[in-house]
Amino acid sequence: MNFSLFANPAENILFGVFVVIVALFLVIDLGIFNKQAQKISTRSAAYQTLFWIFISLVFGLFILYYDESPDAAYKYYSAYLLEKALSFDNIFVILVIFRYFRIDEKHYHRILFWGILGAVVFRGVFIFLAIELIARFEWILYLFGAFLVYTGYKMFTDDGEDDFNPESNPVVKFARRFMVISSDDRGGKFWFRKRGKLVITHLFLVLVLIETTDIIFALDSIPAALSVVRDNKFVIYTSNIFAILGLRAMFFLLANIMDRFHYLQKGLSFVLIFIGAKMLLEMVNLHIEPYISLIVIVVAIGAAIIYSYINPPKHAPEES
Numbered sequence: 001m002n003f004s005l006f007a008n009p010a011e012n013i014l015f016g017v018f019v020v021i022v023a024l025f026l027v028i029d030l031g032i033f034n035k036q037a038q039k040i041s042t043r044s045a046a047y048q049t050l051f052w053i054f055i056s057l058v059f060g061l062f063i064l065y066y067d068e069s070p071d072a073a074y075k076y077y078s079a080y081l082l083e084k085a086l087s088f089d090n091i092f093v094i095l096v097i098f099r100y101f102r103i104d105e106k107h108y109h110r111i112l113f114w115g116i117l118g119a120v121v122f123r124g125v126f127i128f129l130a131i132e133l134i135a136r137f138e139w140i141l142y143l144f145g146a147f148l149v150y151t152g153y154k155m156f157t158d159d160g161e162d163d164f165n166p167e168s169n170p171v172v173k174f175a176r177r178f179m180v181i182s183s184d185d186r187g188g189k190f191w192f193r194k195r196g197k198l199v200i201t202h203l204f205l206v207l208v209l210i211e212t213t214d215i216i217f218a219l220d221s222i223p224a225a226l227s228v229v230r231d232n233k234f235v236i237y238t239s240n241i242f243a244i245l246g247l248r249a250m251f252f253l254l255a256n257i258m259d260r261f262h263y264l265q266k267g268l269s270f271v272l273i274f275i276g277a278k279m280l281l282e283m284v285n286l287h288i289e290p291y292i293s294l295i296v297i298v299v300a301i302g303a304a305i306i307y308s309y310i311n312p313p314k315h316a317p318e319e320s
Contacts, residue, residue: 010067011066011234018059021059022241026113039106042252042253045249045250048252049246049249051249052245052249057077059076060073060080063235075228075229075232075235075239076235078229078293078294079235080239081297081301082225084246085301086217086224086268087244088264088268089217090214091250091255095251096166097206097210098206100166101202101205109252111206115207115210115211116245120241122211123218123240127222127225127233127237128233131233141226141230141279142280144279145276148220148224148272149272149273149277150276151220151276152276153273155265155268155269155272156270169212171208172205180200181201185203189203190204221240224272227275227278228275228290260309260312263307265304266304267300267301270300271296271301274296
């Protein structure tokens with residue numbers, strides 16, 4: 001009886017290494033370095049961001065070493081970079097949620113830790129389900145392609161004036177109607193009991209809101225990653241999760257300078273349109289090589305970031 005998760009034996013070995021790396025550093029992170037609630041400094045966030053980027057890049061080299069061709073590594077780096085860039089919008093929404101509910105900064109790390117841990121599980125479910133559906137119904141892939149082209153177009157034409165309002169979220173409405181909510185976080189607790197009744201704090205409400213928001217973002221990012229990986233569960237999952245794991249540190253690093261990357265949305269819209277068109281072209285047997293996709297993603301995102309620095313917004317917000 002075969003208990004292998006993946007068809008390729010090397011991928012099973014690498015997935016074991018991946019699980020050990022993720023579990024080890026998550027335990028060290030919450031259990032040792034951040035056992036007590038504290039505000040994460042910019043310097044610490046920078047070190048953590050560089051660390052996760054380094055680990056992610058090294059893991060790609062393992063894939064390159066174990067795979068018979070470099071295509072898997074190209075796909076891994078493309079999906080990783082794509083997810084990393086798309087997470088900028090996620091960071092902005094998380095920041096809005098924290099500020100809206102006036103969460104103490106020392107609790108940011110704990111909320112994001114559990115939020116990202118939940119994202120690791122949900123992303124895995126979505127990715128494996130999507131790949132199985134495509135294997136059975138190939139036409140779904142072309143629907144994803146059309147959806148990405150449409151999303152890219154909407155992103156490009158968006159004037160950025162639509163504000164995210166947490167109060168209008170169905171999760172918040174449901175909680176306010178059917179649950180007892182306390183503004184007292186009880187020193188960082190998610191819930192507590194008062195007179196026999198379960199009371200949730202704003203920290204738990206924010207955690208659930210961040211989790212559901214990530215699910216919404218996954219509707220864009222997972223089809224995008226499938227466009228460059230498609231048939232490899234191992235590559236798409238590991239690249240997606242490594243990008244997600246670095247999101248928490250990147251949040252603390254970029255939270256106060258997000259508005260400086262005002263042209264990144266245009267670059268991402270171009271990338272989404274490109275990879276959506278790439279998926280649609282497969283209908284007529286036109287295949288774009290993985291290394292070309294990687295080059296296009298790197299150039300588009302890099303150009304958008306550089307252009308944002310060269311042409312800063314005319315009315316830059318004050319630093320908090």
